[in-house]
Amino acid sequence: MNEMTPTREERVANLKGMGCARKRVEDARFTQGKGNYVDDVKLPGMLFGDFVRSPHAHARVKSINTEAALALPGVVAVLTAKDLEPLGLHWMPTLAGDKQMVLADGKVLFQGQEVAYVVAEDRYIAADAIELVEVEYEDLPVITDPFKALEEGATVLREDLEGQTEGAHGPRRHPNHIFLWEQGDKAATEEVIAGAEVVAEEMIYYHRTHPCPLETCGCVASMDKINGKLTLWGTFQAPHVVRTVASLLSGIAEHNIRVISPDIGGGFGNKVGVYPGYVCSIVASIVTGKPVKWVEDRMENLMATAFARDYWMQGKIAATKEGKITGLWCHTTADHGAFDACADPTKFPAGFFHICTGSYDIPVAWVGVDGVYTNKAPGGVAYRCSFRVTEAAYFIERMIEVLALRLGMDAAELRRINFIRKDQFPYHSALGWEYDSGDYHTAWDKALKAVDYEGLRREQAERLEAFKRGETRKLMGIGLSFFTEIVGAGPVKNCDILGMGMFDSCEIRIHPTGSAIARLGTISQGQGHATTFAQILASETGIPADMITIEEGDTDTAPYGLGTYGSRSTPVAGAATALAGRKIRAKAQMIAAYLLEVHDNDLEWDVDRFVVKGAPERFKTMAEIAYASYNQAIPGLEPGLEAVSYYDPPNMTYPFGAYICVMDIDVDTGEAAIRQFYALDDCGTRINPMVIEGQVHGGLTEALAIAMGQEIAYDEMGNVKTATLMDFFIPTAWETPNYTTDWTETPSPHHPIGAKGVGESPNVGGVPAFSNAVHDAFRTFGLTQAHMPHDHWRIWKVASDLGLHG
C-alpha cells in the first residue's frame, strides 16, 4: 500500500451507496430545460387529437354531426363510437373488471365524458374543429349522491348492465350497485359492539379529490405500417401493463408494440389507468398512418381523468371504560362514478382498505364496502397512496379521536395503550394482514417529546381560557396522527393487475471497464430512481453509483414489471435490484477465486472487492473482476457479467409514522395557520435520506391540500365545480409551511435490504394530522366530526354552528 491507496472509508464514500444523501443525477437535465416529457416528443408529420366532451352529466346522445368539422381545412378525421365499434374498441375493459365507453355509445354518464375524437394538423385546428362537431343530447335525470343511487326506483345509470345481477366482485343488489366487499367477522364484531362498555359512532367522509400532477396525461401513438410496429410514448406509470393491454385490445402482437414512458411530470396515481385518449390516438394513428399526439388540458384532467377517494365511512368503535379497544366496525359507501375504473389489484375492489384497524391491536373487526355508480367521472385511483390506504388511515385516526372524546381521554394516551406492541410482530390483524415489523411506542414517544406535547396541551388550555375571557379570537388545535401503511404490492399469489402478477424486476449488465447499466420494470415520476437504485446496486456490487446508469420505461429494453405506484418501487423493484446485484456478486466471487487461485469459500467481500481471508493484501476489485469476465476463459463459467432478477415479494411492507400538526384557527375568518408540523417516518432501511425528506415534504403538501381545501365538487346537475386550478386548491409556496422531519428505523425482516417505501406515507399520515388539528381546536365546544376539506368557509361554518360567533 502507498499513500495513494484509498482507505476503506474512502472506498465506502466513493461508492455513494445506501444511506448516503447522494445528489440526484436527474437534476442536471431538468434544471437546464432538457427533460424529455411526452409533450416534448415531436415526430415528422405528427397530428393532434382532441376530444369533444359532454357538457351533460347524464344524457342520451341523439345524433352526432361531424360534417362541418370535417370540412375545416386541416382536419384529418373525426372518430365517434360508430367508427370504433367495428374494431370492438368503442368500449374497453377497466382494471376493476368493469368496462368503460371509449367514446359515447348512445349516452353519456358524466360531465366531460369523451364523445368524439378530432384529429387535425395542429392543436389549434383541432380545438376549432371541436366547436364544429354538433351533438344533440336529451337530458336524463342526474344522480350525484351514492345513497340516492341505491334508492328503490332510482334511475338506472348503466343500462348496458341491465339484468346482470352478478358483477366482477359478486352479486349486485341494485342496478346502480357494483359490489359489496366484506372482510372480517361481522357477527362477532356486532356482538362485541352490542355488549361494549363504550361505543363511539361516526360517519366519516373522505371527499372526492384528484391527484393533479403538474403534467397532465398524454401520449403519442405512431403506427409504422411498413414493419407493423406500434410505438406508444405516454405518461404511463405502468408501461409494461399498457403494452399488454394495448396488445389485447388492438390485436397487435405484443412484440410489435413498444411502449415508452419518457420523463413523467408527476403521477400520484393519475397515470396508472388506461384512458380513452390512448385508445383513440392508437386508432387514429393506424387509420391515418401518421403519428398522433394527444395531451389533455388541465380542465379535462380534473373533470375526466381519474379522481380519488369519495368514501362515506360509517364507523363504530367499541372499548372498555379504560380505553382498551375491543372491536371496530365499518360500512363504506364508495362512489365510483359512471364506470368502475379503480386501479386496484384485481382481487381487492376496495384496495387495501381493510388495513383500517391501523396501528392498533383490535381483537375483532368487520368492514363492508358497497361500490356504487353515479353520474361522476370514473377513477378511484390510489392518489399517492397504496390502494385506499389513505381512506383507511383517515377513518381509523378520526375514529380514535372520536373515541377519545367519548371517553374523555387524551388522544395521545388512547393511542399509546392500544398500539400493537413491538413483541407482537409479526402481527396478524383481525382483518387478515400480517404486519411484518414495527416499533410504534418508540416512535410515538420520540414524536411527543420532540414537540413537547404536554407543553402544547398546557398552552392550548391557556389559549382556551383567554378565548373564553374574550382576549383572543384564535383557537389552537393539536392534530395527532399515527399511521401504518401497507405498501409494496405485492405477492403474486394474491396480487395481480389484469392477471399480471405484481412482481417487479431488474436486469444488470456490468461493462468490461467496471461500469454498469441496470434496467427496471418500474418508472420514476420524480422519485429519483436513477439516483437511488444506483445506490442500492453500489452497495451490493461495489461499483460506484456514479458509474451505474439506471434505465426504465422502455418496454423494448426493460424487463417486465408492474410499474410505479402504491409505493411499490422500493419494496418490489428495489428488492429485485438488490438480488440481481447479489447474483452479480456471486459470479464475481467465482471469478475472483479463479484469479486468486483460492477456493471461493476462502474469499470475503469487502466494500468493492473480494479479499482472501487472512491475507488482506490479496484481493481482486470488482473492476478487475469485470474485466476478467470479458477477457479470459474461466473454466466452468460463461463469459460476461450480467444478472436478472424477478422479485415476487413474500409479503407487503408496513411503513409507519407519527405526525403532529399545530394550528392556530381564527374563528371569525375560518383561517387556519399551521405553525408547526413534525413528521416522524419509519420506512425501514433508508436508502437516501435527502430523497426521503423530499418525498415527505411533497407528500405532506399534498395532504395539506386535500385536508384544507382541495376537492372535486359537483352540483346537483352533475356539473364539476372545481375544474380549473383557480377552483381546485393547490397550495403555493405562500400557504405551505416548513416541516420538521425525523425518523426511526425498523427494517423490514423479509425485504433483502430492509426497505419499506416512503413516497406515500406523508399523504396517508398527513391528512388525518391536518384534519385532526382542525377538529381538536373545536373539541371542547362539542365538535365530533366536520367533513373535509377544511377550507376557510367550512371552518367558519363550524365555528358559527357551534355558536362561537356570538
Added chain:
Amino acid sequence: MSKMHLKLKVNGQEVETLAEPRELLIHVLREKLDITGPHIGCETSHCGACTVDMDGKSVKSCTVFAAQAQGAQITTIEGIANPEGMHVLQEMFREHHGLQCGFCTPGMITRAWRLLQENPNPTEEEVRFGMSGNLCRCTGYQNIVKAVLAAASEMNSAKEAAE
C-alpha cells in the same frame, strides 16, 4: 387564419417564424422554435410551468399572445446557464433537492432568476411570496425556497468578492 411574421429575440438569438396572432407564446416557443424547457401545466395562468422572461419581467407564456410578443426579448430556462456551466440557481436547486419530477423546475428557476434581480437579498417570506405564482406538486416548496435563498447568498458573496 392568416399568419403574422413574428420576430423575437430568444436567449440572445434573433429568430423569426410565422404564427397566428392568437397563438400563445408557449406554443410558439415549444412547437415552432423547439424550445421545450418551459412546460404547460394548465394554459390558464395558474401554474407557472410556462414562465419565461419577457422584456425583463416574468410572464406566464400561456397568457401572452404571439401578437403581443412581437419584437420582445425572451429568456427561457435554456438561456439561463452561463457559457462556463450551470447558473448558481441551477446548481442550488440540485444541491438542496429543490426538484423531483422536474416539470415545474424550468418555470421555477426562470422565475427565481428574475426575482433575484428584482430583489438580490430576499427574506424567506419574500421568496415564498415572490415565487407564489409557480406551483409545484412534488417538493412542498421547502427545498425550493432553500435553494433560492442559497443562490442569493452565493451570488451576493461572488459579487462582493468581485468588488
